[in-house]
Amino acid sequence: MPLLLTVALTHLAGRRRQTLVSVLGVALGVGFFIAMSALMQGFQQFFISSVIDVSPHITLSDEHREPTRQPALVAYPLGAVSVEGVKPRDERRGVKRGLAIAAEIARLPGVQVAPSLQGQLFLRYGSAERNATMIGIDPAAEARLTRLERDMVAGSLHALETRSDGIALGVALAKRLGASLGDRLTAVAPSGVMRSVTVSAIYRTGITAFDDGTVYMPLKQAQILQDRHNVVNRIRVRLSEPTEAPAVAARLEARYGYKAESWQEANQGIFNVFVIQNAIMYSTVGAITIVAAFGIFNIISTVVFEKTRDIGILKSLGFAEADITRIFLMEGLAVGVIGALAGWLVGYALVAGLSSLRFSFGGGGGAMSSDRLRLAWSLYHYLAGGAFSVVSAMVAAWLPARRAARLNPVDIIRGVS
Amino acid sequence: MTVPVPTPVLEARGLSRVLPGPVPVTLVNGVDVAVAPGEFVAITGPSGSGKSSLLYLLGLLDRPTSGTVLLEGRDTAPLDGDELARLRLEKLGFVFQFHFLLPEFTVLDNVLVPMRKRAALPRAAMTEHALDLLDRLGLADQARKRPDQLSGGQRQRAAIARALANAPRVLLADEPTGNLDTRNAQTVFDIFRSLAADTGTAVVTVTHDEHLAAQTDRRLHLVDGRCV
Structure with missing residues (x-):
């Protein structure tokens, strides 16, 4: 294993419980992201396919x-024309x-x-x-x-x-x-x-x-x-x-x-609702991920604080600033990646659990009714959730990593000796 | 003042370090020094005389306010942080009053850290070399232990082994015996002296122990940041 990674993982292993909490935070964020995305997209796809199924795709009407x-008005397009007393023609x-x-x-x-x-x-x-x-x-x-x-x-x-x-x-x-x-x-x-x-x-x-x-x-x-x-x-x-x-x-x-209305136009109101629905979902899930990122920021800040001495000696041994930055970025990355992998499992389990639920509504039957939650399985949800968590982990790790890299070894050594 | 040395491995010219602030504090004031290969030099002086500050400047850990440090005849003033880090890795070794061993790593792994960073040898050769070093310092049977399982003297010897891992040209020690009893302190100095004599590594150590300082080739006495 590369030296920097060894040092990074040693730091995380030294704070096992806090690392676990951070990983869980990321995992829940990613898991909920996947489950919510599957729910929302599944419902929306089900709704759209029902609409496509039930209603015509285009309605040409006598309007x-x-x-x-x-x-x-046609004769004087640029003139100020006022026509009064117009009666509708009885067509x-x-x-x-x-x-x-x-x-x-x-x-x-x-x-x-x-x-x-x-x-x-x-x-x-x-x-x-x-x-x-x-x-x-x-x-x-x-x-x-x-x-x-x-x-x-x-x-x-x-x-x-x-x-x-x-x-x-x-x-x-x-x-x-x-x-x-x-x-x-x-x-x-x-x-x-x-x-x-x-x-x-x-x-x-x-x-x-x-x-x-x-x-x-x-x-x-x-x-x-x-x-x-x-x-x-x-x-x-x-x-x-x-x-x-x-x-x-x-x-x-x-x-x-004549007016020809597509199904998209006829259901525009619903699609607008979908947009708002998605915005609400993504901001909720985004908030979870931000909380998870704070967890990562917290653990890496703690490690930097705790390992100030080690940072000082590594720098005196000849580690460059970039090496120190890399160590702590790797720690963030490790939490992000492990969290994302665990989050995939959580998301998969949530989606599987939700899709096994059955509801019974009185009346039943027909195109628009369903006895279960419609969930969309999409690799994209997993990739997006994983990418988001890894990126936010890196961002969260960046600040403490920079601080660690800029620590002056002389100050550290003087403080201890 | 300094004795002229033909080919100094480490040389300071007009070295000064001033801490900026409302009242600037002068730590090191116009020091000239040259250290030859294999020379064993003690920096002595009362507390606050700038001994450690001078050592950090010589060890490229700190930047002088004016003057310059030459390592193997090469001026280090124009080098950037990464290049200085590279020189520390390849040419210099440090021992401090506190051992600064990484607590989660075994003694052997601690010694391997600078070698792995440098990555000049295959992994097996590194381990062999590290075990050899530990053996020479009487720590062969402590290699797989963690620092907290060692005595104070053993820890300091492990720290010396790590400082020597990349076969530095100069070993810089800042009060290396400050936390040790007389016997262990003497052992450390014996190691330094044989290191200088046998391998040609220059050793520069800060100490306030007159008895130990007397055992070195040369003493550099600092008062208020000046050599006297």
Whole structure:
């Protein structure tokens, strides 16, 4: 073993208990870092994959990001134009040439498209009345695009295809109405059209807002109820590569002029929460590591103080300042490295323990629910935790090491003799 | 004053050391000295006369305020800290009043420290040389013991063995017998004298013991930092 390392390890061995405490401090810091990272990233990945799974990657809707500009404003872009008394035009709402656009998008490689018509609906069954969002769909396209078919608890999407008056209810809505499979309900749309519909399917997504307030029916039926024949107002797109959604959305928006919202944009609020969540986690774990670094600073300062005599004699024997600095940096490094290795074990154990936990929630089932903690196993967490602890150990050791290197041997020898 | 020596191994020219401060304190004041190879020199003088300060200057542990130290004819004034450390490692050996052995290391390992630092020999040769040194100093059977298992005289001899590990040209000793009884003190001086006579190593020792100082080749008497 090199001489400097021998001296460094001898110092640590002389303060075994304090060294152990410092190593444990680093180990806990690294361990918690790994466990917290696994928890946070696991949850976020689970959430994102659920979002990607449940919702379309891009939704092209009959909305525009900017209100239509008045011709006067277009004609005088630099002028001070004031237009008053503008009344909204009573347009036929919907994506113009929607079905044609959908067919066009469907020709892109790796893309699934489902056009739909969304609107409000009033459902009556006996004396029970509920309003709901109705989504007119093409059941076959819907099956390819979302996990609706997998969420079915009674009936099937296929049943919607086979009968024109079919309707799929969320499980909570069916319960509130007291309706079950095969029951006939009365549906009234804001257009005034009233039709009789048959419950052909019941689904459960696990998201209460969906299960309680959304109904699916064949596109044709929805168009009749809304009195908007051949109109669609949503074109939902699913990509083989979800991360490309923003770029594809931007292209679609540029081409068709309608607002195309990627899943990232639709969930921006949640991603902002993730950023804050990560900031909180990393500052908490950072604080643990800083405390651990103080432990290292403390032990090395103590050793420098205790070993002042040895430092003096080593310098008189011909050790240069850099040698002395190296000895104490090695001590910090040793604590950091051993702590990081122990921390990997602690982190591994914590992650294994957390991932074996099982929870039971009432209701259960559906895309967004889980009976366990989702943990992300990542080598990156281990490397980052280890690197952080080693670097902070070196920084913590640096100050006492410099002080030791600058000690004047003459002062030390005079003080003892 | 100093006797002119043909080829001094260690030489001081106009050496002064002043402690700065509101009232500057002059520790060493214009000392000229030359030590020949194999010469055994005692620095004597009353307490506070600057004996130890002069020794630290000669041993390149401290920097003079003015004047210079020449080691084997080479001026050390322009050298930086690392180069001085290198010279201490290769050319000089120190013995102090306190033994300064590393307490966790065995006697043998203590002697090996300067050799391992210098790394001029293979490990086995270092151990052989260290054991040989310890044997010459009567510590052959103490090699595997730790310093706290040794008597005061044995510790000081172990410290001498360590100082001699790299076969220095000059051995500098600061009150090496200060903590020893008469018999052990005499042993240390006998070692010094035979070292100077047999190996040509110059020995410069600070002592306030007149009886021991009388056994050296030459005495350098300091009063208020000056040679008299």
